[in-house]
Amino acid sequence: MSDDAQDSRRFETPLPPAMEPDLYESDDGDRHTPPAVPRSKRVGSPILRVEGLRKIFEVGGGWKTQSLRALNEISFDLYPGEVIALVGESGSGKSTILKILSRLEQPTAGSIHFSGKDILAKEPQTASLGYRGQVQMIYQDPFGSLNPVHNIAYHLKRPLLRHGQVKGEGPELDQKVLELLETVGLTPAAEFARKKPHEMSGGQRQRVAIARALAVDPALILADEPISMLDVSIRMGILNLMDDLKTKHGIAYLYVTHDIASARYIADRTMVMYAGHMVEGGSSETLLDHPAHPYTKLLLEAVPDPKGNIFRALSAKSGSPQLVDPGPGCPFANRCPEVMDVCHESNPAPVPLRRRGDGFERFVRCHLYSDSAKNTSDSLKNQPECS
Amino acid sequence: MTQEPLLSVKNLTVEYVTPRGNVRAVDNVSFEIGRGEVFGLAGESGSGKSTAAMAAMRLLQPPAIITGGEVLFEGQDILAMTDEELRFFRWKKIALVFQSAMNALNPVLTVGEQIADVLRTHEGMAPAPALERASELLQLVGIEPSRLKSFPHQLSGGMRQRVVIAIALALKPPLLFMDEPTTALDVVVQKEILQQIAELKDQLGFSILFITHDLSLMLEFCDKVGILYAGRLAEIAPAKQLFGDPQHPYTRGLMHSFPELHGSRHRMEGIPGSPPDMRQPPKGCRFHPRCKEAGPECELHLPRLVELGANHYGACVKVTPSQIPKNPQQKEYRS
Numbered sequence: 123m124s125d126d127a128q129d130s131r132r133f134e135t136p137l138p139p140a141m142e143p144d145l146y147e148s149d150d151g152d153r154h155t156p157p158a159v160p161r162s163k164r165v166g167s168p169i170l171r172v173e174g175l176r177k178i179f180e181v182g183g184g185w186k187t188q189s190l191r192a193l194n195e196i197s198f199d200l201y202p203g204e205v206i207a208l209v210g211e212s213g214s215g216k217s218t219i220l221k222i223l224s225r226l227e228q229p230t231a232g233s234i235h236f237s238g239k240d241i242l243a244k245e246p247q248t249a250s251l252g253y254r255g256q257v258q259m260i261y262q263d264p265f266g267s268l269n270p271v272h273n274i275a276y277h278l279k280r281p282l283l284r285h286g287q288v289k290g291e292g293p294e295l296d297q298k299v300l301e302l303l304e305t306v307g308l309t310p311a312a313e314f315a316r317k318k319p320h321e322m323s324g325g326q327r328q329r330v331a332i333a334r335a336l337a338v339d340p341a342l343i344l345a346d347e348p349i350s351m352l353d354v355s356i357r358m359g360i361l362n363l364m365d366d367l368k369t370k371h372g373i374a375y376l377y378v379t380h381d382i383a384s385a386r387y388i389a390d391r392t393m394v395m396y397a398g399h400m401v402e403g404g405s406s407e408t409l410l411d412h413p414a415h416p417y418t419k420l421l422l423e424a425v426p427d428p429k430g431n432i433f434r435a436l437s438a439k440s441g442s443p444q445l446v447d448p449g450p451g452c453p454f455a456n457r458c459p460e461v462m463d464v465c466h467e468s469n470p471a472p473v474p475l476r477r478r479g480d481g482f483e484r485f486v487r488c489h490l491y492s493d494s495a496k497n498t499s500d501s502l503k504n505q506p507e508c509s
Numbered sequence: 510m511t512q513e514p515l516l517s518v519k520n521l522t523v524e525y526v527t528p529r530g531n532v533r534a535v536d537n538v539s540f541e542i543g544r545g546e547v548f549g550l551a552g553e554s555g556s557g558k559s560t561a562a563m564a565a566m567r568l569l570q571p572p573a574i575i576t577g578g579e580v581l582f583e584g585q586d587i588l589a590m591t592d593e594e595l596r597f598f599r600w601k602k603i604a605l606v607f608q609s610a611m612n613a614l615n616p617v618l619t620v621g622e623q624i625a626d627v628l629r630t631h632e633g634m635a636p637a638p639a640l641e642r643a644s645e646l647l648q649l650v651g652i653e654p655s656r657l658k659s660f661p662h663q664l665s666g667g668m669r670q671r672v673v674i675a676i677a678l679a680l681k682p683p684l685l686f687m688d689e690p691t692t693a694l695d696v697v698v699q700k701e702i703l704q705q706i707a708e709l710k711d712q713l714g715f716s717i718l719f720i721t722h723d724l725s726l727m728l729e730f731c732d733k734v735g736i737l738y739a740g741r742l743a744e745i746a747p748a749k750q751l752f753g754d755p756q757h758p759y760t761r762g763l764m765h766s767f768p769e770l771h772g773s774r775h776r777m778e779g780i781p782g783s784p785p786d787m788r789q790p791p792k793g794c795r796f797h798p799r800c801k802e803a804g805p806e807c808e809l810h811l812p813r814l815v816e817l818g819a820n821h822y823g824a825c826v827k828v829t830p831s832q833i834p835k836n837p838q839q840k841e842y843r844s
Contacts, residue, residue: 162534326783353783353784357766382770384767410771425770427725428748431729432707471744
């Protein structure tokens with residue numbers, strides 16, 4: 123999505139009303155809290171451009187193989203030093219995107235441009251060492267991602283040697299290991315370098331996993347639920363570390379999570395996934411304060427909220443989308459509280475929404491906002507107010 | 510609450526016997542659950558929340574041993590029961606819902622058989638009426654009765670958890686013990702199941718002992734919450750009050766550990782350091798090495814749980830330096 127191509131149709135549809143305007147709108151001035159953290163400025167050209175990504179898994183054996191549509195027409199740009207969060211329920215395809223980008227899975231169709239290069243065309247089978255040096259992963263489970271028989275220094279030396287950051291064993295290598303450990307806040311570094319994974323807590327192990335990713339000086343880190351297995355009190359430390367590394371080294375992140383509040387905290391943009399479609403995307407604040415897609419609204423209603431009331435009814439039923447042989451309509455149509463006839467007939471195309479000066483594209487895939495639904499403005503007005 | 514509490518745990522202490530000495534996982538924990546009340550135990554992994562609850566149900570196996578305290582259920586001491594008494598007591602009086610519904614259900618039996626099994630064992634019901642009752646129970650938790658003949662693998666994760674809840678409610682127990690019942694589920698399914706439980710609770714009047722590490726969820730769902738840190742209760746208060754006016758530095762740190770969904774975005778620090786190694790817990794207050802407000806007195810002795818307000822108790826020297834009772838009996842914890 124280039125800025126020029128979209129400008130002409132960007133300002134067509136207004137944003138939906140904010141979810142809870144009275145409660146939260148005036149928060150900025152009233153509270154005695156530290157100043158809001160500014161979002162990073164977007165510079166240069168995208169480091170990652172994904173276009174029309176599709177993944178079909180063949181499931182079932184023997185005579186009856188079926189096509190499971192895990193990803194449909196996924197397109198987005200990621201800029202250096204930017205964080206995009208992918209949120210959605212399990213099975214929505216968010217981890218599949220990471221697997222394809224880390225080249226563990228081959229996409230069925232689509233293109234991936236990394237630093238302007240068409241990766242799938244240049245390296246069709248396996249990723250080159252160069253690509254792997256630029257794109258690193260952090261996994262969910264810090265108990266499974268480190269080798270229990272080796273010490274921490276070993277885990278960090280391997281990528282340093284493999285990727286030629288340091289030539290051979292020696293004091294330079296040891297020094298680099300210590301620097302990495304200090305970068306991720308594991309001090310005294312010399313002591314941690316000698317430890318085995320079982321001698322460390324979950325948060326410390328996740329810091330080692332981050333240090334290991336940093337060893338090769340990557341431009342993009344794919345983080346798959348990096349804090350979901352950690353204790354609540356140490357999650358912020360990991361998120362803040364990721365945020366600092368972003369600012370300091372200009373690393374871009376693709377952050378997969380089901381924790382929407384953490385997405386809002388760390389991500390500049392948030393994309394909501396449902397049934398392998400990106401149903402809505404935009405700047406994290408705007409998206410979560412003014413959700414447009416009925417599924418995004420449902421997700422936000424369901425997020426546990428200490429101020430909330432457990433009995434507040436959800437706007438839509440739970441249910442699972444049809445991934446095998448989906449019909450022609452919108453995948454959310456069978457659950458959607460605002461379903462219309464057209465929703466069963468065709469899958470909506472992304473509609474740009476009016477932006478609020480934050481400079482990030484805002485789109486939604488929903489017939490409520492598309493031109494095909496004639497009563498767009500009416501349906502917006504008639505949306506139930508959330509209280 | 511004027512009436513007698515349903516469950517009353519007093520000074521419960523549980524130790525794990527290890528070759529390198531005993532590890533005290535639960536240390537002098539006291540709480541009460543009233544009838545129709547939802548009580549939550551929150552804490553990080555290793556804080557002893559599951560151990561405390563399991564001990565209260567007498568479900569612990571060696572190497573875990575209960576070394577002190579008492580657990581009264583409707584005035585009856587659970588810790589003094591014989592095995593045979595326990596067998597009738599469990600499920601009839603306290604039923605359990607665990608995190609992983611997939612592992613709680615038998616994969617080779619239909620859902621109906623598994624619900625009927627409870628009724629036949631405990632109530633001596635004949636197969637046909639038991640199945641009929643099973644179908645009623647399924648409807649109660651929002652599943653169509655036609656699913657009686659389904660096997661667990663044919664159900665979604667949310668439906669399996671509903672079946673487990675149906676089994677737990679089969680004997681109409683006054684207390685339900687739920688250990689992270691929705692952790693493995695998506696947020697939308699989680700919300701639906703909790704709403705269902707809350708409705709059933711109002712309808713049937715049971716109490717819930719709820720365990721989770723998700724503090725937002727706990728504050729939304731529970732009436733009263735106890736915060737455990739390193740095996741000891743740091744604070745115990747009605748949920749709304751705990752959220753609005755947390756007193757213990759650990760609770761306050763926790764409140765700054767999950768980002769908000771609304772409002773302006775500002776940096777949150779969480780709590781520095783990591784939870785203590787329970788084999789060598791810190792001297793004095795267990796939290797002092799991570800506490801911003803800790804002073805030299807915090808290293809000296811373990812703070813006791815003292816009354817800070819109506820139904821609000823905290824264990825911190827800094828919060829109420831003058832209120833620490835000389836005689837612990839004076840300010841014994843009561844809800």
